[in-house]
Amino acid sequence: MADLPRFGQDELVPLLELRRQYPHEFMSNKTEYFQREMARYIEEKRVWRNSIMGETRGGKSEVGSTICYWYVNLYNHFLEKPDFKKSFDFKKGEILIQKIEFGIDFVYDNQMVYKSKQKDRVAKNQLIYAQIHQIDEHKTSIGGIGSFSEIIETENINNISAKYNQSEIWIEPDALQTMNCPFGLEVKKKDTVCKVNWCILWKIDALPTGGTQFKFVGWVKIPLHCNQKFRDTYNQLKNSWIRKELTGRNDERNYRRLEAVKYILKHYPTYFEVKENGKPVYGSGKITDLVRLLMVKGELDSNFNNEEIISIVNQCYLLNENPKLMEKGKKLRA
Numbered sequence: 179m180a181d182l183p184r185f186g187q188d189e190l191v192p193l194l195e196l197r198r199q200y201p202h203e204f205m206s207n208k209t210e211y212f213q214r215e216m217a218r219y220i221e222e223k224r225v226w227r228n229s230i231m232g233e234t235r236g237g238k239s240e241v242g243s244t245i246c247y248w249y250v251n252l253y254n255h256f257l258e259k260p261d262f263k264k265s266f267d268f269k270k271g272e273i274l275i276q277k278i279e280f281g282i283d284f285v286y287d288n289q290m291v292y293k294s295k296q297k298d299r300v301a302k303n304q305l306i307y308a309q310i311h312q313i314d315e316h317k318t319s320i321g322g323i324g325s326f327s328e329i330i331e332t333e334n335i336n337n338i339s340a341k342y343n344q345s346e347i348w349i350e351p352d353a354l355q356t357m358n359c360p361f362g363l364e365v366k367k368k369d370t371v372c373k374v375n376w377c378i379l380w381k382i383d384a385l386p387t388g389g390t391q392f393k394f395v396g397w398v399k400i401p402l403h404c405n406q407k408f409r410d411t412y413n414q415l416k417n418s419w420i421r422k423e424l425t426g427r428n429d430e431r432n433y434r435r436l437e438a439v440k441y442i443l444k445h446y447p448t449y450f451e452v453k454e455n456g457k458p459v460y461g462s463g464k465i466t467d468l469v470r471l472l473m474v475k476g477e478l479d480s481n482f483n484n485e486e487i488i489s490i491v492n493q494c495y496l497l498n499e500n501p502k503l504m505e506k507g508k509k510l511r512a
Contacts, residue, residue, distance in 0.1 A: 180207045181207050181399065196394065204394075206395075207396060213252075216252060219360070226310070226346075227355075228348070228362070229354040229359045231354050231364050231365070237368045239349060239416070240402060241400045244403045246347060247280055247405070249280075250310065253310075273305050273306070273307050274303075275307045276306060276307075280310060281408060284311045286311065286312070287419040289313055290431060290434070296335055305338075308343045308344075308345065310345040312347045315350065315351070336358070361382060362392065363380070374400060376400075378394060378398075381393040381395050431480070438472075438482070439490055442490070445477075446468060449465055450494070450498045462495075469491065
């Protein structure tokens, strides 16, 4: 008899339509199939992306972390094989090729933080080939300035992931991500007695028309991982993310604009000096040019668009401690 989740009568009600449409798949345990597919992707040196959705406190993060530990064990096993290393074709120092680990350094509260840390690792030659990452939530800033630029930058990070085989687990409460994810997992049963989470396994395929197809494959049984120290640290980290949300720092891109302002005021104070008549030595046009130059040089880690640059320049005037420029800032604020 197949090892399958046990549902109470009320728990089964929302799943009746799924069972009617997919009677064979509903009674199938596809855990080993899922693990074999992971191994195949690793052996073929392909990016392994999974999207995980489910209710709040339903076990999504725990499922993601267990998958990361599975991936680490499989990849390190393949890395020990001489033939596996032969096909690496990177310049010396371009990327680190070594056994990988999974820990709190590879967990991120959203894609903006993930993008920033990956860019920093590339700049410092600290990127590890085939590293796996867990992004706790994909945040959107609909209508906010920089939202379109954020989409473009995320696409650029996807290029880094493809070249250096950066695998990713995306946690999403409301919907499965479809960005080159071969599989999606929907957490449906949190078995606290057996200490496992049961997930619906969806095969995600892109259609020729541009849409996406989700096919129900079966059930995947994900046990709780054994790293209690990681679990405790992860829970503390998630609590800090909640505090960040409550204090209003939920728009990561707005925070990065403010960080850019602080950096400019600290490292380029001469741009805000004033003449004897009280007018700035450099106008807003020169400061705009400075912001663009700092982005090119990599001193600012985000590619701000024109609207964001204007906002940064205005905030520089508002936050500058020069008394005469503060008057200009008050006028801008008015």
